[in-house]
Amino acid sequence: EVQLLESGGGLVQPGGSLRLSCAASGFTFSSYAMSWVRQAPGKGLEWVSGISGSGGDTYYADSVKGRFTISRDNSKNTQYLQMNSLRAEDTAVYYCAKISSTSCYRPVDYWGQGTQVTVSS
Amino acid sequence: EIVMTQSPATLSVSPGERATLSCRASQSVSSNLAWYQQKPGQAPRLLIYGASTRATGFPPRFSGSGSGTEFTLTISSLQSEDFAVYYCQQYNNWPPGTFGGGTKVEIK
Numbered sequence: 002e003v004q005l006l007e008s009g010g011g012l013v014q015p016g017g018s019l020r021l022s023c024a025a026s027g028f029t030f031s032s033y034a035m036s037w038v039r040q041a042p043g044k045g046l047e048w049v050s051g052i053s054g055s056g057g058d059t060y061y062a063d064s065v066k067g068r069f070t071i072s073r074d075n076s077k078n079t080q081y082l083q084m085n086s087l088r089a090e091d092t093a094v095y096y097c098a099k100i101s102s103t104s105c106y107r108p109v110d111y112w113g114q115g116t117q118v119t120v121s122s
Numbered sequence: 123e124i125v126m127t128q129s130p131a132t133l134s135v136s137p138g139e140r141a142t143l144s145c146r147a148s149q150s151v152s153s154n155l156a157w158y159q160q161k162p163g164q165a166p167r168l169l170i171y172g173a174s175t176r177a178t179g180f181p182p183r184f185s186g187s188g189s190g191t192e193f194t195l196t197i198s199s200l201q202s203e204d205f206a207v208y209y210c211q212q213y214n215n216w217p218p219g220t221f222g223g224g225t226k227v228e229i230k
Contacts, residue, residue: 036219046158046166046209046221060217063123096165106216108156110177112165 003027003111005097010116013087017120021082023097023113031055031075034100036109037082039093039118049095050082054103065091087120094118124148124215128208128222134230135200143195143225145210150190154214157186157195160224161206169208170195197227205229 009021021037036051050071051060059071068087073080080097097113125148135141145155157170168177170186173193183198197204210222 045224046160046211048211048217048219048221051217051219062218101168101171105219106154106213108168108171108211108213109158109166110168110171112167114165 003099005099005111005113007097007113007116010095010118012119012121014122015088015120017087018085019087019118021095021116023080025078030078032103034103034105035073035080036098036100036105037071038096038098041093051105052080053105060105089120092118092120123218124151124212124220126210126212126220126222128210128225130225132226132228134228136230137202138199141197141200141227143208145193145222147191147212151212151214153189154212155193156211156213158209159206160209166209
């Protein structure tokens with residue numbers, strides 16, 4: 002059974018940093034691309050970032066480019082999202098998402114339960 | 123960036139009735155279109171991929187169609203468990219994998 006368990010969310014002041022983690026199990030982690038997708042309160046889904054199975058290719062939404070960094074450790078079956086220079090508009094539930102292929106150009110086939118990130122003073 | 127537009131924003135349907143949801147892309151995405159179902163307080167679930175292939179666990183009353191810029195999700199006979207928000211997503215032009223704004227299917 003595929004399981005994705007996010008951690009690292011919380012309350013942070015504007016300009017601060019957070020590091021999200023997503024521990025994966027139930028599949029061969031290195032064979033699949035991964036993504037982060039967020040959902041602001043009462044809003045729709047927004048794709049944030051993606052990383053290929055090898056970790057060699059990374060992609061970012063314009064809204065987070067230069068502030069967020071996605072990475073993965075295939076030896077630990079874990080992906081990360083380092084979020085710097087956080088803004089109020091980054092407040093959202095962040096979902097860890099498994100892509101159905103080794104490249105990012107495919108749909109999400111499994112989602113974690115999400116972790117709340119709140120940016121407020 | 124491709125813009126995905128879903129309509130209507132809210133669809134009021136009685137149980138047992140048919141629901142038709144639309145998703146339009148600002149430029150062709152071929153058949154690289156997915157639909158997701160999200161219930162309150164839950165993560166989304168993959169429902170349809172490749173515009174028309176149903177994902178594991180969903181019954182045949184759910185069907186997807188379309189290609190290019192126009193797509194449709196049809197629920198042939200709504201059951202109580204189908205009331206949710208449905209999102210489309212294109213994965214043809216990456217990044218980003220843009221989502222539509224969602225259609226909420228509510229009980230009439």
